[in-house]
């Protein structure tokens with residue numbers, strides 16, 4: 001057994017590289033333009049006027065939250081220095097699927113630390129409480145509504161809040177979403193009042209991700225720092241995407257590590273969170289193995305690990321019928337040693353398993369939908385072939401995940417479907 005405290009480590013500060021911890025970057029050079037746009041929307045607060053409502057949108061992991069945090073903090077400290085009354089309130093809307101829920105959380109945040117969620121009130125009464133709290137706080141109040149799309153089409157708050165006119169209150173709403181459809185579907189009135197300014201965050205490219213990773217590595221890893229180009233000496237340069245022409249040198253990272261992690265994330269979705277997660281996992285794999293250097297292979301292993309975990313999580317959270325569909329493909333893959341299996345055969349398995357384990361079976365059409373959904377989640381692959389003119393098409397499915405992964409994640413023996421899964425495990 002390993003003993004605590006006896007190991008060497010490559011980490012200086014693990015939290016900086018852990019995207020789930022609250023590290024807040026103090027600079028975002030890749031988002032200068034977006035920060036300028038935010039600056040322009042918030043600047044009226046410094047001039048005694050009302051900041052603009054802003055709608056911020058773009059895919060996940062693009063620095064939307066980081067940029068808004070940075071800019072509102074900057075505004076807050078300027079306001080504190082100058083004696084200007086500015087209050088920033090943050091509401092995370094994830095899971096708040098109704099205006100009612102959003103209002104309860106907004107009241108709680110406005111009331112400040114220690115306040116409880118108000119219970120047992122109508123929507124209108126809650127809105128009145130919001131108004132009372134805004135009046136009590138007074139001055140400039142910036143309400144950030146993160147993941148605003150969670151409230152779906154119940155846009156009562158989004159309609160009413162920007163329309164509030166209260167004496168001595170200058171209210172600004174910043175709505176953030178990564179659901180572009182949500183923005184498109186908003187009622188035109190809501191969209192125009194909420195989105196006085198709209199700021200789009202488009203995906204990072206590989207170069208930008210390299211720079212982001214380089215700055216994180218410099219803060220999170222030992223013997224890794226930015227130096228003037230001339231001072232590179234003989235130390236390995238691991239990123240040339242430094243600030244002010246500096247380069248990153250490291251005794252811990254091999255030169256290919258940051259470019260590879262950035263390339264993987266850029267090829268996928270340009271998500272900075274994903275890139276940081278990949279680098280962090282690669283560093284942990286090296287560190288846990290007691291190695292003093294992170295290699296390209298660690299990055300590849302980290303990617304495999306993250307992908308595998310994501311698939312496993314996806315499989316575990318599948319509803320019953322989707323689990324049976326996956327079992328069906330796994331069953332024939334193992335039993336017949338084939339790759340592609342026809343829908344009709346899979347449907348026979350479905351009916352048999354449902355009858356055996358007391359699950360209500362689906363119609364043929366609904367079952368096909370389930371198979372199709374699994375192919376959209378990259379758990380199955382689908383192949384469609386024509387049977388000639390007028391004869392329609394045949395869909396075949398195969399596992400998109402490795403057979404070992406599929407078998408490892410079959411329902412356990414204690415599960416309602418465990419017996420069916422045991423049959424597959426015994427055959428494998």
Ligand SMILES: Nc1ncnc2c1ncn2[C@@H]1O[C@H](COP(=O)(O)OP(=O)(O)OP(=O)(O)O)[C@@H](O)[C@H]1O
Nearest residue numbers: 025028030060061062063064065066178212272273
């Ligand atoms: N330009 C950047 N420089 C340094 N770190 C960055 C940059 N952009 C994003 N990050 C980091 O990437 C992670 C994700 O960023 P953030 O949460 O701001 O993304 P987001 O666009 O708000 O994503 P989501 O829509 O999923 O909430 C955070 O750890 C953040 O600090």
